[in-house]
Amino acid sequence: xxxxxxxxxGTGYVGLVAAAVFAERGFDVLASSQDKEKVDSINRGKxxxxxxxxxxxxxxxxxxxxxxxxxxxxxxxxxxxxxxxxVGTPSLMSGEADLRLVKETAAAIGEALREKKTYCLVxxxxxxxxxxxxxxxxxxxxxxxxxxxxxxxxLCMSPEFLRQGAxxxxxxxxxSVVIGQLDARSGDFLESFCRQVYAGQDVxxxxxxLESAEMVKYGRNTFLAMNISFINELARIAETIPGIDIYEVxxxxxxxxxxxxxxxxxxxxxxxxxxxxxxxALISFARLRSVQPQLLETxxxxxxxxxxxVVAIAKQELGGSLKGKRVALLGLAFKPGTDDxxxxxxxxxxxxxxxxxxxxxAYDPKAIPNARNRFIRDTIKISYANSVEECLTxxxxxxxLTEWDEFKKLTPDIFNRCMKRSVIVDxxxxxxxxxxxxxxxxxxxxxxxxxxxxxEHTVLFKLGDQLIQAGLITPEQLQKALExxxxxxxxxxxxxxxxxxxxxxxxxxxxxxxxxxSRTN
Ligand code: UDX
Numbered sequence: 001x002x003x004x005x006x007x008x009x010g011t012g013y014v015g016l017v018a019a020a021v022f023a024e025r026g027f028d029v030l031a032s033s034q035d036k037e038k039v040d041s042i043n044r045g046k047x048x049x050x051x052x053x054x055x056x057x058x059x060x061x062x063x064x065x066x067x068x069x070x071x072x073x074x075x076x077x078x079x080x081x082x083x084x085x086x087v088g089t090p091s092l093m094s095g096e097a098d099l100r101l102v103k104e105t106a107a108a109i110g111e112a113l114r115e116k117k118t119y120c121l122v123x124x125x126x127x128x129x130x131x132x133x134x135x136x137x138x139x140x141x142x143x144x145x146x147x148x149x150x151x152x153x154x155l156c157m158s159p160e161f162l163r164q165g166a167x168x169x170x171x172x173x174x175x176s177v178v179i180g181q182l183d184a185r186s187g188d189f190l191e192s193f194c195r196q197v198y199a200g201q202d203v204x205x206x207x208x209x210l211e212s213a214e215m216v217k218y219g220r221n222t223f224l225a226m227n228i229s230f231i232n233e234l235a236r237i238a239e240t241i242p243g244i245d246i247y248e249v250x251x252x253x254x255x256x257x258x259x260x261x262x263x264x265x266x267x268x269x270x271x272x273x274x275x276x277x278x279x280x281a282l283i284s285f286a287r288l289r290s291v292q293p294q295l296l297e298t299x300x301x302x303x304x305x306x307x308x309x310v311v312a313i314a315k316q317e318l319g320g321s322l323k324g325k326r327v328a329l330l331g332l333a334f335k336p337g338t339d340d341x342x343x344x345x346x347x348x349x350x351x352x353x354x355x356x357x358x359x360x361x362a363y364d365p366k367a368i369p370n371a372r373n374r375f376i377r378d379t380i381k382i383s384y385a386n387s388v389e390e391c392l393t394x395x396x397x398x399x400x401l402t403e404w405d406e407f408k409k410l411t412p413d414i415f416n417r418c419m420k421r422s423v424i425v426d427x428x429x430x431x432x433x434x435x436x437x438x439x440x441x442x443x444x445x446x447x448x449x450x451x452x453x454x455x456e457h458t459v460l461f462k463l464g465d466q467l468i469q470a471g472l473i474t475p476e477q478l479q480k481a482l483e484x485x486x487x488x489x490x491x492x493x494x495x496x497x498x499x500x501x502x503x504x505x506x507x508x509x510x511x512x513x514x515x516x517x518s519r520t521n
Contacts, residue, residue: 003027004121004193007080009073009105011038013167013273014125014160015086016047017054021171023061025197031069032076042069050339050366053168073105077112082193085109085137086125086160095280099136102126106137110144113153121154121189127278129218129285130211133157133180154186157210159217164272165337176204180213218285221278222296227263228270229302235266235446236309246446247429266446268401268427269306271334271343276303306445307348310427313443314397315356317423322358328395328419329360330388331402331428333367341370345427346401354380363391365404392418403428412438464492467502470510477501 003026008019011033019031033039041048045059061067070076077083087101102124109122122141124133138149149155157180162170177194181187187207194205208216235246246266254261270276279300286293315322334344341347346362353360363385364371375382385391388406392398392415400407408430415422422439424431429444436442443449464478473481473496481495496502 003196004081004189005079006030006193007032007073007076007083008086009076009083009109010086010088010101010126011035011042011048011069012086012088013049013051013164014162015084016042016058017051017162017167017171018084018086018125018160019067020047020054020057020061021168022197023064023067024057024172027066027197029061029067030076030080031067032073033069033071036071039069039071042067051167052165052337057168073108074112077109078115080120081118082121082123082190083109084123084125089126089128089277089281091277091280095284097127097129097277097281099128099132102128102132103136103140106140107144110141113141113145113147116153119153119189121156121186123190124155124157125160127159127217127221127274127281128157128214129281130214132214133210134182138182150183150186154189155182155210156180156186156190157213158190159213161217161220164340165335173201174198174203176206178213178216179205179207180210181207182210218278218282221274222282222299224263225270225275225279225303226295226299228265228267228275229299229306231264231266232269232306232445233302238446238448241448242450244446244448249446265429267306267403267429268310268345268349268445269303271345271347273340273342276300276343279303304348307345308352310345310399310401310425310445311349311352311356314353314399314423314425317425317441317443318397322353322356324357324359325396326359326361326394326420327353328385328391328398329362329382330364330391330398330400330407331404332362332364332371333402333404336402336404339366339370341367341374344401346371347374349399349401349427350375350380350382354382361385361391361395363388364402365406367402389414389418395419396421397423397425399425399427400430401427403430411435415439464496466514467496467507467510472506472510473501 006022006027006029008015008029009032011031016031019029023029031042038048042058043062045062047054047058058067085102085105087105089097089099089102092098124137133155138155142149147153159178161174179187179190191205231250238244238246238249250261250264253259254264279296283293283296314327318325329346332341332344332346334340334342350360360382362371362382368384388410398415398419412435415424416439423441424439426442426444429446467473468475468478477496481492481499481501484495484499485492493507497504497507
């Protein structure tokens, strides 16, 4: 069987990792980018971003002459047999995925296809909502090539499922390959390539139509996001019952053969370039089809609250105010093994701390340069430490946000020695009981505590219903305030006051009576 030549259009996480792994498996691969710096970096054998194990295979495959980066798309397509569209699909303000790069790439492939004499295959690998390959990519390919899909060239959609920080491992060892095909010939071509890549490995290949393959990607990611929000909600309940530990509970839950406990780690919420974006995109896709995505909306809402919850715990541990308190953040990246800050819970946490006038200091082994960029944009004042020790020195409280190995190895001594008082909020539950006993105060997500209380945010989340129950407002007034909230934002209490349905004093009295909260934020 002859080996097809491969072009990967897009050199982000998805594109470059696939390019390097296919090259490692003996294929000639051209990685096409529009960015000269990226092209030069790859051709020098260096990945343009940090990803575990990637530099090593980029270096070895470039040196072996099997991986080469090229500027622009034409050359890559002209010299190859299979072209993967692996460009980014970031979120638009509406939540929909931005298809600009996908369209540009499809048009450019089409132009180059015009000159191709032999049958070749286009594979969409970017995350795109169902119908995009058939209704957006296919017409562009046909229009710009003057050729017919399914006859002159093949078309498939094959989503990737790689995790950042484990992207090389996941691409080398997929649990399955999903092939959405326009027709059998397209699918056969891609399946034959995949069987060569994964020769000797037991990788099931699932074939389906284009739309189903597109949906599989959203289905997997939103299911996992739902798991995380589910366990975070369960953790919130567990926290109010002293002695309970959600991590023990998950062992019990996961012992049921129908439940996989792998993505049931309670923490400060999910972030990254996929889960938040994909949940948003599916919500907006559903709404466009007049389906109300109630569950997905709640998944997102619970996730938003989870980061705020960590701040609420810290605030409570510091006596109800964060003003002027030095809060040390350990970890900024959305997860360990990456310098990526996209949608990281640390962004929401820092925003909330800053709004409450905390003095924020942060340390992350990899993500500080990206964090600097991100927080300059958000105009939040954070100081960055060069080490854990520097970060903890003089802190009133430490919030752990990313479970880097470096942090797991820390002993209580460093916290007791450096901090004003070792008050710790463990947002990823990395420290065990013996550690917990040796610090001044320890609170962890999903760990029942005598101090646990309904955090301000939980209160405010259901505030409207509670005010109705207390007879302070009517359901109609709540409805009007909710409409005002969707028009102009703001918290529900503030909108009730703005519309004259409630006085500020009445709201404060209610919160004070009910929860001991003296001021809303
Ligand atoms: C994810 C999917 O796992 C991958 O299949 C898809 O292709 C891209 O999106 P990634 O974003 O790299 O990968 O990271 P992942 O390891 O899935 O974690 C995403 C977020 O969820 C992180 O912020 C992580 O901390 C959080 N998470 C994950 C939890 O809070 N609890 C869990 O149990 C698992």
